[in-house]
Amino acid sequence: MTTELRAPARPTAFAIFSIVAGAIGWFASFELLTEYIKTLRDADYVPNCNVSVLVTCGPNMGSWQGSLFGFSNTIIGVAAFVAPIAVGVALLAGARFSRWFWMLYQLGLLGGFVLVCWLFSQSVFVLGTLCPWCMVVWSVTIPLWWTTFFRPYAVGDVPVSAGAQSVFKRLYSWTWVIVLLCYLTIAFLAQLRLDWLAEFSRM
Template sequence: MSATEVQAPRVRGFAIFTIIFGAIGLFAAFELATEYIKKLQQPDYIPNCELSVLVTCGPNMDSPEGSLFGFSNTILGLMAFVAPIAVGVALLAGARFAAWFWWLYRAGLALGTVFVFWLFTQSVFTLGTLCPWCMVVWTVMLPLFFFTAFRPEAVGYVEASPGVKKAFAAVNSWAWVLVLVSYLFIAAVAQFQLNWLAEFSR
């Protein structure tokens, strides 16, 4: 059995994961975009994500933070989440990307992750809300980044020295821990600031 055949199941698993999480993120961004458009058309429209004073997306969409670059952040989501879906489909089809592509793709995921943490702080500390669809985006963005950040060198998508490959493989094996710690951090900060457990226990 060749090395390519051995690696194939691992490539398929990563590709399917990337497609699924990208599709979930795209769906959440699409829901936010459609709710935003409906609210523009009907100022008194109640978004489908408005569950309570705390759990709502209305204030987020109406705020300056919701249009950081002069247009709705939802447009960024609609564009950005196409990338992981395309990468996953290409990997399933047997594509091999150049090293520069993996660096560019990971840079995009890193920027998206930084943006997610910034949006989280603005939502919790400035707006005092938890936006359901936004939280879906946060939930998929973090694993998309952490499970991709060190993988190309770790599994041989990108050529690297044995030492670098070993180091990246070691960090990559802890990707799920980094995701879990990020989730726990977000949940703890939101609880400390907003006491969301009391809201959900009603």
């Protein structure tokens, strides 16, 4: 009598989410990069994300915060968002990653999450603007981080004790609440500082 070994189910939903979120983030970063290059070529060029005095990306791209490491932050986005796309495609193809990979991937996403939080604070509290393409990047980086932080431990991709896995399973099931709270916090702080609701009502 032989025992048939079943291959573990592929995380299709998580893989597709990673691909879609990565693609959206990459597209927004690419748009910012192309607009930035156009402003370098033509000082009078008006970026397509300059909607109003408040909703604009021009001041962000031209500030030191927009080139934190000596080059445009958009280059980081174009390069970094390839990672979740590649991870999602690999998972759909049946790949299974080692513990070290998930730890390294989480570290990269944590760096992106921290950078997004810092850029948000600089944009709202220092520059006084809301960059449309930047907000798209924020909107996908936040769920990418929280989902990928909880999931590997919740599903056993990264082995932990039974008690710890139970905690991560519960946290993973509440990921959407944590992401929503992040969005609401951003909206609240932006409203408090910039009154963006009044600005959008005039548009």
